[in-house]
Every structure is written in C-alpha cells, then in structure tokens.
Amino acid sequence: MSLASVLSSLPLVVERDEGLRLRLLSGLELDRRQTGLLIVGIVLLFAMPDLAAILGFSFRTVSKGLMLGMAALGLNLLLRHTQLVSFGHALFFGAGAYAVAVLANYGGVTSSLVLLIGALLFGTTIAVFVGFLVAGHREIYFALLTLAFGQLGFAIVLGSQFFNFDDGLSVRIEGARPTLAVDSLLGAELSTAAYRILLYYLTIVILLALLLFTWRLANSPFGKTLDAIGQNDLRAEFLGVPVQRYIWTVFILSGAYGAIGGGLFALLELHVRPQPTLHVLVSGEILLMTLVGGFSTLLGPIIGGVIVVYILDLARFQTEFHNALAGILLVAVVIFFPRGIMGSSDDIRAGAVQVREDPSVLGVWVRELGARVRGGLRNAVVATKHLLFGAR
Amino acid sequence: MFSTTVLASAFAATATALAGDASTLLAGWAGLPAPGSAGLPAQMSPRGFLVHTLNGLYFGFILFMIAAGLTIIFGVLGILNLTHGELYAFGAYTTVTVMGFLVGLIPPPTDPATQLLFVAVVVLGAILAAAIVLPLGVIIESVFVRQVYDRHEVYQLLLTFGLLFVLIDTIKLFWGTLPRNVGAVYRGVNAIPTTELVGFSYPSYQVFVMFIGLIVFAVLVWFFDRTKTGRIVRATAINREMSTAIGVSTNRVFTLVFGMGAFFAGFAGAMFIGGPAATDLEMGLNPLVLSFVIIVIGGLGSLQGAFVAAILVGVVSRWMTAVYPPAELAAPFLIMIIVLLVKPEGLFGTWGEIE
Known part of the structure; x- marks a missing residue:
C-alpha cells in the first residue's frame, strides 16, 4: 500500500486530476505546497510562546498584534470587497474591550468565554446602529462618518463616570483574572505566563476559525455580491441588489470581528483604557495594518497586524521619535508598496531579480x-x- | 533651554490667574478633561448664560478658522487632509516663538496708541506664524499628496495619516514636549477695554478673536466670489477636466488651495494659543476631528455651512459644559448624527463644491 492511497483514505483528503488535495471546506482545497505552508504556519503559531522564549522577542506583543489583526481582518471585509474605508474601526475594538471590562466589573462575570460572548454581542449591537447610519454613504463620506462615530464613542467613554473616564476599568474581579476554560481542570489559579499562553491559544483558535469563516464568506454568493458592489454600486443597484442592506450586513460582520479582537485584548491587558482601544489613532493603526499586510489578500491584515504592532512597540523603546518612524513607514508603504506585503511579494521578487x-x-x-x-x-x-x- | 521653560510655565500660570473664571470655563477645550472633572453643573444665571454663549462663539470662531481650510481643501482636491490638525498645532507652536519675540520689541499697552500698536503686532505675528506654516502645507501637497490623487481614497487617508505622525514628531523635535504659552499676548489684549465699556466683564481677547474670525469669513467669501483666482479655484472644484481644457493648471490650483488651507490652519492655531491655553503635542487631534464633524454638519465643501456649523458646535458644546458636563465632548457628534438623519447632505449641502 503506497503512501498516497493511505492519505487518500483520510476523510479530509480528496483526489483531483493533478494529485491529492487537502479539503478544508467545500471549495477550499489546498495542493501539496499550500498544505505544507498551512502546516508550517499553524505549527509556528502554536510554537510561538516557545519561539518567543528562545529567540527573545516579546510574546505579548505578538498576541496583541493578532488581536488587532482580527479587527483589521474585519475591516478588510469592508475594504477588500465593497471598497469602503472605515476610519472608525477602533469603535468596535473598544466596544468589545469595554464590554468585557463592564461585565467583569459590574456583572462579576468570571468566565472568559461568557465575557467574550458579551463583547461580541455588544460590539455587534453598536455595529447595527452605526451601520444603519453610515450604510447610505460612499467613498470619503463613509470614512468621515465612521471616523466621527469612532470619536463619539471615545468622547462618551471619556466623559462618563460609568467607564471611569480616562483611567478606564480593570478586568480583574477582586484581584483575580477571569478564568479560561481549563482553569477548573488544573485546579489552582494560573500563573501570569500560563494565563497568557492559554489566552494566546484561545486567540489563535478563534483566529483560525475566523479565517476559515472569512474565506467561506468571500467565496460565497454574498461575497461575490459585495465584490460587485465594490466595483460599481450603481450598477449593482440596477441589477436588483439591495446595496444598502448588503453594506449594512457586512458592516455588522466587520464590527463583530473587531469586537472579538477587542474582547481578547481586554483579557490580555486586564485593564481597559480609552486611549489604546478607542482612540482615532487606533482606527488609523488598524487601517495601516490592513494596508501593510495587503488589503486584497485574506491573510494580509493578520500579518500586517503583527508586523505593525511589533514595529510600533519596538520603536517606542528605541527612540523618542517613534511616531515619525511609524509615519515614515506608512508613507513609504503607501507610495512604494500600495498592495502591501502579501500583495507586492511578486513585485519585490521581480525587483530582487532585476538587482541581481x-x-x-x-x-x-x-x-x-x-x-x-x-x-x-x-x-x-x-x-x-x-x-x-x-x-x- | 531651562530659562525658556520656566518662563513658559510662568506665562501659563499668569495667564490662568488673569483669565479668572473665563479660563475655568474654557478649561475643557484645550485637551481632555481630567478624571473626575465632571463636577456639579454650573448655575445658568442670565449672566452665566451670556458668558457661556460668548465662550461658545469664541470656540466656534476658532473652529471655523480650522474647518475653513479643511473644507476648501476637501472641496477642491477631494482629499480629506488628516494633517490639518497638525498644521494647526504647528501654527500654535510657531506663534509661541514668533510672538514671544515680537511682543518683547514693543512698549507695553498702556495708552490707546500703544494698545493699537499691540493689537497690530498680534495680528501681524499671527499672520507671520501662519505664513511659516504655509510652505509646509505646500510641500505636503506637492511632494506627497500629489502622488496619490488618482488612487483609492484609502491611500489618501493613510498618506496624510502617516504625515500626521511625522509632523507630531517634527514639533517635538523643535519645541520639545513641555507645554508652551504666550501669556503676554492674552494679558496685553485683555488690557484693552471692550466689553467693560458696556458694563460687562469679559476678556477682550475673546472678543478680538471673534472679530478676526468674522474678517476671515468675509475675506474667504470675497476671495471665492469676487477674485479671478477664487473663481478659477471654484471652477476647478466643479469640473477638473473642463478647467484643464480652458487652460487652468490644476496642479497649481491644488498647491495653492493646500497652501491656503495650511495658512488658515496655522492662523487658527495662532489665535488659539494667544488665548488662555497652552500648546500640547496632542493638541491637533481634537480640533481635527471636530472640524470633520463641522464640515459634515455644514455640508462638505461649503464655506457658509462650515461657518454656521462651527458656531453651532462651539455654542452648544459650551452650553453643555454648564448644563451637563459629561456630554460636552459628545454633543458635536450628536448634532452631526441628527443632521445626518434629517438632512444627509448637510445644512448647506453642496458635497464637494465651494459655495
């Protein structure tokens, strides 16, 4: 019995004309090279805590990057398919984070899963309202309005006793961290490192699920319709597509991604303040991640998220002028690599060949x-x- | 270095002391309220109401000067210039340097003649500071923004967003992180009696800024309505291809408009920093977002709209400080949402052409 026949008897493996394929979802079939990359990627993701310890980079920063990357993934739903720019995505990230903080503080909820569901529900609700108000607008007006709504959220939190103004809320309940699902199995309270590692694993499981969902969505009739709207919304309208309702729906979905990312961020930081979650600069950073990674790709926002957060965190310790560094990076990406890291890989390779x-x-x-x-x-x-x- | 910082803080302290109750009423607007600042709502006596309204007008006129630049840039270039707030901050910082120098050259304002001279020097200093900001705007346009006119708007937004960061650190490089102030200007202008003449005490500087704001509005309306250049700019805003066809260099118009926008942003910064306030590295962000709100309320690209909306936003948010302080920051956004629901194209909606 050859190796191929053993493999093809596995439930996930299907045989196609050119060879064996790994079948993850109907329509999502990977050839050998892609399967290899996928396995390497997942192994790398799961080995990240150890790699961080060995290579000496900040593991927490990577987690943070993945969480913001989730928000960027949601933003990319809008940007990639409908070509709409949301400059207020921090609103949903912050809504998720604050939902966790409020539930933990005022509701006394300890289970992180319940907290995350709360974050998802709250962020989605906000997205329903905001989406209703902005779905009728296009192009720069859409960006302007989402930006203003983002700042409205920031202003409300900053001016409200309930959210403890500028100081923010702690996610700890009587000094204890929220419980992750496995705490009861281990019996004792987790150490900080164990908590972070478990939270990281939770994050990547959610992230992989979200990526699969996003792929499915992008290749569904719904995703294709969104592409049509992005290419020409007027023509789509004439073809009978209820454009506004479609944009509203995808806006809600993209807000939900941001809320999950924000909820996880609150669990990581254990203290939610308005500046790093709701501020307009965070919205800009989320947009920057999408662009750096490449907004016409599925994985771009996640990769961009990790890279941007890492560079920003690193720069903060290296130089007083870290803002300028981020700005110059952004300007350079916009002018020289408009399609981002994932999108410009062919260009970069071609350039390298030319230089050689x-x-x-x-x-x-x-x-x-x-x-x-x-x-x-x-x-x-x-x-x-x-x-x-x-x-x- | 040390002595200048000491002087700056001394100026800030005297300015606060002199401004009295007006400065406490204005405290919220420079930055973010301190934790726990949501105290008891102030009493709204008729006099208090008048003071709040005047504060609102002052705030509104400064907002108008910022939003005017933003709205003409948007109306002509179709670009949402996120560096606008930093250009405003740049204007404020330049003013600290320029005014600090100029005010030292002239006699203190004691009699009508020196007072007139003082006001003239303040206006001159503000124009000078704004004129220093102008080339900055021109460089931003002709070196950077020009590369992305024909690209998706996400690039335009992100390019100006990146430049915003660079500008923040440029300011940090030149002026450092400490707050700066030119208290001498505020004291000098306040020494001139204005409201006292009608039996009411209100800082003359605020009245002065409202007056200047009206002049700026009039000049802008005159420029776009009556001058040849203004008409060319409007023609470019209405139809780019057609104006190219009749011999207008759109590139030059774009640079000119961006430079103008930068000038007014810088001028607004100069007017702001002359008042009871101090510079701050983050000072550009709030006015930027507020001027977005204003141009949405007024109708994108509409000057009259920006004027009315700025006054509306200014006055309502000052009233809110008195009635219900937590809503102060949120009030402008609520107005915007209501306007969007009732009249999505804005109060004076032209959405893209200068009116």
Missing part, C-alpha cells in the same frame, strides 16, 4: 526617486513664492 542581474538599476531607482522629490520641492518653492508674493 544588473545592480546599476538601484542607482537608477534612487535617481528617479530623487528627481521626483526634487520636482515636488521645486513646485513647492514656486507655489510658496506665488502664494506669498503674488504670481509675477
């Missing part, structure tokens, strides 16, 4: 860039002269 064949091409690129900047600066000088001293 003829290194002088680097000089050409630098000169081109210099000419562009010089041209811009020359324009700037001329325009300033005209503005301040008249055109003559």
Whole structure:
C-alpha cells in the first residue's frame, strides 16, 4: 500500500486530476505546497510562546498584534470587497474591550468565554446602529462618518463616570483574572505566563476559525455580491441588489470581528483604557495594518497586524521619535508598496531579480526617486513664492 | 533651554490667574478633561448664560478658522487632509516663538496708541506664524499628496495619516514636549477695554478673536466670489477636466488651495494659543476631528455651512459644559448624527463644491 492511497483514505483528503488535495471546506482545497505552508504556519503559531522564549522577542506583543489583526481582518471585509474605508474601526475594538471590562466589573462575570460572548454581542449591537447610519454613504463620506462615530464613542467613554473616564476599568474581579476554560481542570489559579499562553491559544483558535469563516464568506454568493458592489454600486443597484442592506450586513460582520479582537485584548491587558482601544489613532493603526499586510489578500491584515504592532512597540523603546518612524513607514508603504506585503511579494521578487542581474538599476531607482522629490520641492518653492508674493 | 521653560510655565500660570473664571470655563477645550472633572453643573444665571454663549462663539470662531481650510481643501482636491490638525498645532507652536519675540520689541499697552500698536503686532505675528506654516502645507501637497490623487481614497487617508505622525514628531523635535504659552499676548489684549465699556466683564481677547474670525469669513467669501483666482479655484472644484481644457493648471490650483488651507490652519492655531491655553503635542487631534464633524454638519465643501456649523458646535458644546458636563465632548457628534438623519447632505449641502 503506497503512501498516497493511505492519505487518500483520510476523510479530509480528496483526489483531483493533478494529485491529492487537502479539503478544508467545500471549495477550499489546498495542493501539496499550500498544505505544507498551512502546516508550517499553524505549527509556528502554536510554537510561538516557545519561539518567543528562545529567540527573545516579546510574546505579548505578538498576541496583541493578532488581536488587532482580527479587527483589521474585519475591516478588510469592508475594504477588500465593497471598497469602503472605515476610519472608525477602533469603535468596535473598544466596544468589545469595554464590554468585557463592564461585565467583569459590574456583572462579576468570571468566565472568559461568557465575557467574550458579551463583547461580541455588544460590539455587534453598536455595529447595527452605526451601520444603519453610515450604510447610505460612499467613498470619503463613509470614512468621515465612521471616523466621527469612532470619536463619539471615545468622547462618551471619556466623559462618563460609568467607564471611569480616562483611567478606564480593570478586568480583574477582586484581584483575580477571569478564568479560561481549563482553569477548573488544573485546579489552582494560573500563573501570569500560563494565563497568557492559554489566552494566546484561545486567540489563535478563534483566529483560525475566523479565517476559515472569512474565506467561506468571500467565496460565497454574498461575497461575490459585495465584490460587485465594490466595483460599481450603481450598477449593482440596477441589477436588483439591495446595496444598502448588503453594506449594512457586512458592516455588522466587520464590527463583530473587531469586537472579538477587542474582547481578547481586554483579557490580555486586564485593564481597559480609552486611549489604546478607542482612540482615532487606533482606527488609523488598524487601517495601516490592513494596508501593510495587503488589503486584497485574506491573510494580509493578520500579518500586517503583527508586523505593525511589533514595529510600533519596538520603536517606542528605541527612540523618542517613534511616531515619525511609524509615519515614515506608512508613507513609504503607501507610495512604494500600495498592495502591501502579501500583495507586492511578486513585485519585490521581480525587483530582487532585476538587482541581481544588473545592480546599476538601484542607482537608477534612487535617481528617479530623487528627481521626483526634487520636482515636488521645486513646485513647492514656486507655489510658496506665488502664494506669498503674488504670481509675477 | 531651562530659562525658556520656566518662563513658559510662568506665562501659563499668569495667564490662568488673569483669565479668572473665563479660563475655568474654557478649561475643557484645550485637551481632555481630567478624571473626575465632571463636577456639579454650573448655575445658568442670565449672566452665566451670556458668558457661556460668548465662550461658545469664541470656540466656534476658532473652529471655523480650522474647518475653513479643511473644507476648501476637501472641496477642491477631494482629499480629506488628516494633517490639518497638525498644521494647526504647528501654527500654535510657531506663534509661541514668533510672538514671544515680537511682543518683547514693543512698549507695553498702556495708552490707546500703544494698545493699537499691540493689537497690530498680534495680528501681524499671527499672520507671520501662519505664513511659516504655509510652505509646509505646500510641500505636503506637492511632494506627497500629489502622488496619490488618482488612487483609492484609502491611500489618501493613510498618506496624510502617516504625515500626521511625522509632523507630531517634527514639533517635538523643535519645541520639545513641555507645554508652551504666550501669556503676554492674552494679558496685553485683555488690557484693552471692550466689553467693560458696556458694563460687562469679559476678556477682550475673546472678543478680538471673534472679530478676526468674522474678517476671515468675509475675506474667504470675497476671495471665492469676487477674485479671478477664487473663481478659477471654484471652477476647478466643479469640473477638473473642463478647467484643464480652458487652460487652468490644476496642479497649481491644488498647491495653492493646500497652501491656503495650511495658512488658515496655522492662523487658527495662532489665535488659539494667544488665548488662555497652552500648546500640547496632542493638541491637533481634537480640533481635527471636530472640524470633520463641522464640515459634515455644514455640508462638505461649503464655506457658509462650515461657518454656521462651527458656531453651532462651539455654542452648544459650551452650553453643555454648564448644563451637563459629561456630554460636552459628545454633543458635536450628536448634532452631526441628527443632521445626518434629517438632512444627509448637510445644512448647506453642496458635497464637494465651494459655495
């Protein structure tokens, strides 16, 4: 009996013309290379706590990146399919985080699963209201409105005794952390490291489920209709698609992703403050993650999330001017790699090949860039002269 | 270095002391309220009501000057300029430096002649500070924003968002993290009697800013309505291709408009920092978001709309400080939601053309 026939008898493996495929969902079939990558990816994800200990990078930052990456994944539902830019996604991230904090503080809920369900429900409810108000708008107006709603949430939390203003709420109940599902099996209270590792595993299980769901959604008639709306919403409307209702629905879904991410974030940080969860800069960061990873891809937002959070956290300790570093990174990505890391991998490879064949091409690129900047600066000088001293 | 920081804090302290009750009423607006600041609501006596309304007008006029730049940039370029708040902050910081220098050169305002000179110098200093911010806006447009006009709006948003961070740290590099203030301006202008003449005590500086705000509004309306350049800008806003066809250089118009927007943002920063306030690295964010709210309420790209909405937002949020302080920050957004539900295109909705 050959290895192939053993494999093909497994329930998840199907045989296609070119060979064996791993069948995860109907329609989602991976060939050998993809299966290999998937296995490596999942092993890496699960080995992350040990890898962090061995290689000496911050494991907590990776968790945080994955949580914000979840929000970015939700944002990408809107951005990738309907081409709508939400600049207020921190609202849902913050709603999830605050739902956990409020339930733990005022409701005395200790089970993290119940807390997460609460976060999901609360975030989704907010998304239902906000989505109803913004679904009728397109393009930049959509971005503007979502931004304003995000700041409304920030303003409400900041001005309210219930949410303890700027100081935020603790997620601890009488000093104890919320329980993860396995606590009762272990008997004793978990150590901080064990709590974080278990929470991380919970995060990646949820994340993998969300990724599968997102893939399914993107390849469903619903996802295709959203693509149609993104390409031309007027034409979709004429074809009989209730565009506004579709956008509303996908907005609610994308808010739910953010809420789960936020809920997990609250469980990780154990203290929820408005600045790192609800602020407009967080919305911008979530959008940045989507772009850095590549917003036309499924995995882009997650990878972008980890990279952006890691760079930002690292920069915070390295230099006083970490904001500028983030800004320059963002500007560079926007101008040079508009399709993000996942999207531009072919471009980068092609560029590398070019450089290997003829290194002088680097000089050409630098000169081109210099000419562009010089041209811009020359324009700037001329325009300033005209503005301040008249055109003559 | 040390002496300047000491001076700055001394200025801040004197400004606060001088401003008296007006400054406590204004305290919430510079930054975020301190924890537990939601105290007892102030009594709304007729006089208190008047003071709150005047504070609201002052706030509204400054907001208008910020939102005006944002709305003309949006109306012509179709770009939501997220660096606008930082340009405003830049204006405030430049003003601290410029005014600190200028005010030292002239005699203290004691008699009408020196008072007039003082006001003239303050106006000149504000214009000078704004003129320093202008090239910054022009560079942002011609080096960076120009690259992304024909791209999806997510790139335009993120590019300006990235530049926002760079600008914050540029400010940090030049002026450091400590709050700065030019108390001399506030004291000097307040020494001139205005409201006292009608038997009522209200800081003259606030009256002065309202007056300047009205002039800015008038100048902008005149510019877009009566001057040739203004009409060319409006033509570009209405139809880009058509104006190119009749010989308008849209690139130059875009740069000009961005520079103008930066100028007014810087000017608003100058007006703000002359008042009872201190600079702060985060100071650009709140006005930025509030001016978004304002241009949505007024109708995107509409100058009149921005004016009316700014006054509305300013006055309502000041009233809220008196009636129900926790709602102060949320009030503008609630107005925006109501406007969106009732009249989605805004009060003076043109959505994209300067009116």
